[in-house]
Amino acid sequence: VDCSYIGSTWMAMVTDPDTGNKCWSQVTVEDKLPPVFDCPAAPIPLNCSFDIGIVPAPPVSDNCGVATVEQTDEYYLDQDMCDDAMVLVVRAWVATDIYGNVSEPCFDTIKIVRPDPTFPADQVWDCSDFASYPNIIEPTLYTGYLPTTGSGIPGNGQMDGTYCMYNYSHSDELTDACGNSFKIVRTWTVLDWCTNEVFTHQQIIKVVDVTAPVLITQPFTVNADIPATPPALCRSTGFIPAPTVTDDCNEVTIQIFTPVGEAIYANGIDGSEGGYIPAPGLELGYHTITYIATDACGNSTETQSFVQVVDETAPVAVCDEITDVDLDSDGLAEVFAETFDDGSHDNCCLDHFEVRRMD
Structure with missing residues (x-):
């Protein structure tokens, strides 16, 4: 018989094993056992910064189920922290099961203690x-x-x-x-x-600030803007675009270096607004550009990009207005394209001349 039979009535028969005599009676199943606490024998330590309310009630058990656990009293055995570095609080508890059986009281003791002084770390x-x-x-x-x-x-x-x-x-x-x-x-x-x-x-x-700036660059092209002066080839002192720079904390100084020296900055201070290739300029072809971003705490990032110097300026054709040519006996004449040239020029160099008849 377990707790699930509580409240039920049974017909019970008792037989005398010697005489065989029997008797009958009705039996009602009831719960008469109260809950039992597992009361702590030693005081429960608690830091002085906490409220005693955070300490749970002592554990309690019952054969059929606990309905309520109630604190019935609370009093101090020692309320002076300074005499022995502790405060003692006693709490009284009773438990009632689902059938109204009340436990014996349980007394737990909370020992409130204080730590030695400590300080926060750096x-x-x-x-x-x-x-x-x-x-x-x-x-x-x-x-x-x-x-x-x-x-x-x-x-x-x-x-x-x-x-x-x-x-x-x-x-x-x-x-x-x-x-x-x-x-x-x-x-x-x-x-x-x-x-x-x-x-x-x-x-x-x-x-x-120990984090270097983030530096992003892209390859770019510039036009040759310095004419060739043989034997020197045409060159460029074109504009170098500013990089994209981000830094979480501080302002950033940008330096731009070319194979012929540090750039001439557009703002006169640094490369945050870009700059120009310094003299004598860069010849046609590919060249490495070095960007360095340094924040106010000396954290720096270096990256490289490429510039292509190209000739995007078309030659200027200058020709004779009138060219006299003598025909041979067959009525033909050989005339070279250069014959018509009257000072054609290009900022870099002329590759060849071509001429065609205009109808």
């Missing part, structure tokens, strides 16, 4: 994280989760309860570093109300 934050979450340098609880964390407090929350008997404060000294980077020297002062001792500690908090 912190180094990336400037990009600080730009998105300025809360990370605040003197608040360190959680490690950027949207909510601060740079820590004494005990990191474990020294803040009523019975902890600590009080703390801080002062900050800010020092600028490169670009948007900076350092905070945070001086913590902790007062122990039990011993009247004062503890101090300096915490260093840094916001740094």
